[in-house]
Amino acid sequence: MPTWIQLVFLVCGVCFILALKGLSGPKTARNGNLLGAAAAVVACAVPFFWTELDLQHVPLILAAIAVGTVIGVFGAQKVQMTQMPQMVALFNGVGGGAAALVALLELQEHGDSFDWFPLAATAFTIVVGAVSFAGSVVTFAKLQELMTSRPVVFPGLPVAFGGSFLAAVVLSVLLVDDQQMWVGIVLGLLGLVIGLLLVLPVGGADVPIVISLLNAFTGLTVAAGGYVLSNTVLLIAGTLVGASGTFLTLLMANAMGRSVANILFGALKGGSTLGGGEASDRPVRSAGPEDVAILLGYAERVIIVPGYGLAVAQAQHTLRELVDVLIERGTKVDYAIHPVAGRMPGHMNVLLAEAQVPYEQLIEMDEINGDFKNADVVLVVGANDVVNPAAKTSPGAPIYGMPILNADEAKQVIFMKRSMRPGFAGIENELLFDPKTTLLFGDAKDSLGKLLNAVKAQ
Amino acid sequence: MSEPIVWLTIFILSVFVGIEVISKVSSTLHTPLMSGANAIHGIILLGAILVTGGTENNVALVVGLIAIVLAAINMVGGFVVTDRMLQMFTRKKPAPKKDGSA
Numbered sequence: 001m002p003t004w005i006q007l008v009f010l011v012c013g014v015c016f017i018l019a020l021k022g023l024s025g026p027k028t029a030r031n032g033n034l035l036g037a038a039a040a041v042v043a044c045a046v047p048f049f050w051t052e053l054d055l056q057h058v059p060l061i062l063a064a065i066a067v068g069t070v071i072g073v074f075g076a077q078k079v080q081m082t083q084m085p086q087m088v089a090l091f092n093g094v095g096g097g098a099a100a101l102v103a104l105l106e107l108q109e110h111g112d113s114f115d116w117f118p119l120a121a122t123a124f125t126i127v128v129g130a131v132s133f134a135g136s137v138v139t140f141a142k143l144q145e146l147m148t149s150r151p152v153v154f155p156g157l158p159v160a161f162g163g164s165f166l167a168a169v170v171l172s173v174l175l176v177d178d179q180q181m182w183v184g185i186v187l188g189l190l191g192l193v194i195g196l197l198l199v200l201p202v203g204g205a206d207v208p209i210v211i212s213l214l215n216a217f218t219g220l221t222v223a224a225g226g227y228v229l230s231n232t233v234l235l236i237a238g239t240l241v242g243a244s245g246t247f248l249t250l251l252m253a254n255a256m257g258r259s260v261a262n263i264l265f266g267a268l269k270g271g272s273t274l275g276g277g278e279a280s281d282r283p284v285r286s287a288g289p290e291d292v293a294i295l296l297g298y299a300e301r302v303i304i305v306p307g308y309g310l311a312v313a314q315a316q317h318t319l320r321e322l323v324d325v326l327i328e329r330g331t332k333v334d335y336a337i338h339p340v341a342g343r344m345p346g347h348m349n350v351l352l353a354e355a356q357v358p359y360e361q362l363i364e365m366d367e368i369n370g371d372f373k374n375a376d377v378v379l380v381v382g383a384n385d386v387v388n389p390a391a392k393t394s395p396g397a398p399i400y401g402m403p404i405l406n407a408d409e410a411k412q413v414i415f416m417k418r419s420m421r422p423g424f425a426g427i428e429n430e431l432l433f434d435p436k437t438t439l440l441f442g443d444a445k446d447s448l449g450k451l452l453n454a455v456k457a458q
Numbered sequence: 459m460s461e462p463i464v465w466l467t468i469f470i471l472s473v474f475v476g477i478e479v480i481s482k483v484s485s486t487l488h489t490p491l492m493s494g495a496n497a498i499h500g501i502i503l504l505g506a507i508l509v510t511g512g513t514e515n516n517v518a519l520v521v522g523l524i525a526i527v528l529a530a531i532n533m534v535g536g537f538v539v540t541d542r543m544l545q546m547f548t549r550k551k552p553a554p555k556k557d558g559s560a
Contacts, residue, residue, distance in 0.1 A: 016498055017475055023494040023540075024483035030544040033494050037537040040497070044504045044533075047511060055511035057519060064510075064523040065503070068530020075531070076538035081546075087539055088493045091500075095532030099502045101525035105509045105518050117462065215496050222499045223472075227465055229505050235465065236472050241499045243476030248483075248492060255485055337486075345488035353546035364485065 005046055006232070013236035015039030020244055043233050081354050082311045085343040086143035089211045093136025096218040099225050100129030100191065104184050106228050111179035114228075119179060121224040123172035126184055129221040130191025131198065132214045138199040139207050139214070143343065149204025161197040164190050198264065203398065205385065206263045208344040209252050213260065216245025255339035257391070257401035266398070284420070284432055286439040289447060292414055293454035295438070299376035299412075302326060302333045303368065305405055306352065308342050309382020309418065313444035316355030319381060322452045323361070335361050336368045336405050338386035369406050378410040382444050384417075388429040397427055413437045416447050490547075493540040500533025 015035050022032015044065075047055050055061070072091070079087040103125035107114075114122070141147045168190045175183045202210050219241030226234025253260050296302065304323065310316060323333050335357065341348035349362060372378065380387055387407040390397040407413055408431050415432060417439060431437060440447050483491055506529045510522025 016501075017479060019498065020476070020491075020495065021479040023491045024480045024487060026484070026487060026547060029487060029490055029494075029547065030541065033490075033497075033537060033540045033544060036494060036498050037541075040501050040503075040533055040537070043501060044507060047504070047507050053508075053511070055507075056513070057511060060519070060523060061507055061510055061526060064526035065507075065530050068503075068527040069534045071527070072531040072533070072535030073538050076535045076542060079539065081543075084489065084493075084539070084543065088489075088496055088536075091493075091532050091536045091539070092496045094528040095496070095499050095502055095536075098506055098525045098529035098532065099499075101521055101528070102502060102505045102509050105513065105522055105525070108515070108518055109509065109513060212492050215492055215499075219495070219499045222502045222505075223469065225502060225505050227469075229508060231505060231508070232468065234501060234505050235468055237498050237501045239469050239472035240476040240479075241495045243473040244480045245492070245495055247477045247480060248488065248495070251483075251485075252488060339485040339488075344492070346486050347489050349486045350489060350543050350546060359547075362486075 001230075002050070002052065005050055008046055009043065009231070009233040012039040012043040012233045016237045016240055020240060081351050082308070082343075083144070084347065084350065085208055085211060086140045088344075089136045089139040089143065089214070092211065092215045092218055093133045093140070096129045096132025096136065096214070096221060098129075099218065099221040100126050100133065100188055102225055103129065103221075103228060104188060106225075107175075107179060107184045108181055111181075111184075114179060116176050118228050119176045120172065121227045122184070123175045123187055125221045125224045125228065126187045127168050127172065127191040127194070128217050128224075130188045131195035132218045132221065134192040134195030135199040135210065135214045135217075136195075138196060139211055142199075142202075142204055142207050149207070151203045152200040157197060157201065161194070164193045164197065168194065201265070202263060205399070206256075206258070208340070208347075209249060209256070209258070209260065209263050211344070212245060212249040212252055213264075216242050216249060219243075219245050252340070252345045255345055255403070257403055282433055284439050285435075285437065286441055289440065289450035289454045292438065292440050292451055293458060295377055295412055295414065296326065296331075296379075296451075296455060297458050299331060301371075301375045302331055302377045302379060303372060303375045303407075303410065304333065304335045305378060305380040305383050305387055305407055306335055306337075306341065306348055307381065307383020307386065308347075309384075310444050311342065311348075311351040311382070313382065313446075315381070315445035315448050316352055316357070318445055318448040318452060320352075320355050320357050322448060322455065323357075325452065325455055333361070334363045334368060334371075336365065336372075336407075337362050338365050338383070338405055339403075341383065341386055365403060365405055372406040372409040375410040377412045377414060378407045379414045379416070380407060381416045381448070384429055385427075387431055388427065389431055390427060390429070393430075399427065407431065408434065411436065414440060416440045416442070416444055418443060490540055490543045493536060493543060497533060497536025497540055500529055500536050503529035503533050505529075
């Protein structure tokens, strides 16, 4: 490899480090992302200027890049912000799939000359890339509600999982010993099965953690692929993503009060993590928009707890208008943002930022939790699990241990809900039946519109 | 220093750098960070180009082209979608400006 190319790859590797660094701060995030994109484009352009390489099939390669680019840009532009998590999952999955294919091709082209270590890395890339691909497709299906978001468990699943895992290890050893193409292909298929079995038992609420984990997996496969291809930039970029992705997964799991092992394998241990998932018919107190408007009118301190339901109803803008009116009247209003509100950590911030809610009004959980006892009214819009006291009180609940917003400490709680169906975690919320709770049934956008008019009419 | 050791050195140092650079991220930015990191591993596109451009076998060529399409979706889509998310964070208070219209 010519020195200039090695230097270009080194610069690209450094840019990826700076990109990640930038992405972790609010002011630098956008530039960080752009820097990463620029480095990626430069690195991918190198083969076309690398004369000693004598790249074949250039027109076909360019056409394939164009196709992928068009699909990628189209998907990225069209996706609604509420569907962001599944889009990220899908992008991650195809990346993992690509890595597995690259490793298979490398095995076919140069497998004969490989030492045992590159062969082991090849086997790793094929299996884990396929796991990432299949797992991401399942997470996509779960979040897009193409299939049930509840954990899918069948008898024998642990055995099937363990069996395929063991088979993958055995075949990997076989591949290292004798680099047969068919072994590589079977390894890829086994990876698909493992990915499927890994994600099926994970409940919908935990799927974001799995996306993050699969993202780290893909990073590691790209790193291993970089080693196989003797390419430094692939190794550096892949390792960076693998390491930071793993760390991020732990941070997210921590924010939910769960361990990663519990998220992945909790459902296998027994039925305890499965919620009822059905609407309850216990009595609740419900009221109309006018009554709720009066409650809000008397309140001096209001805290809004927004949830995914708000975004699904596309009601963020109406909510912001309502908050603006209340603030104009001298009411103190803030939004309490649970770390996993929405479908992914930080997702709610994105959704509210889209509705131009000022950043200063979004208060993170740790900061606002002590303030709930001073709140006259807490308005819960389309959220459920993040204010469910079961997380503190019932050790058997699937969300037990997750830090929650202390909405139950406020003087009045108003729930805006479409129905009595439980939240994403599939468990009933005791707070709904609390004497200080009032329910306002209906579509969030519709209800908020009526509430806004009623507040304005006061 | 033998070559495998050089690779191992790069790998291990990158692990530490990867953890260190994001260790102070606030939960607000978890989603864009995950998405941006996701785009970075789209660099597998480079690997796909190198492998595809070096093959003489027709089946391998087709598989390679599929890998290129998939990797390009990952890379390009990933960066674009991350930028779309981050754009929303940086749009600063347009509300007070158009006071009259409300």
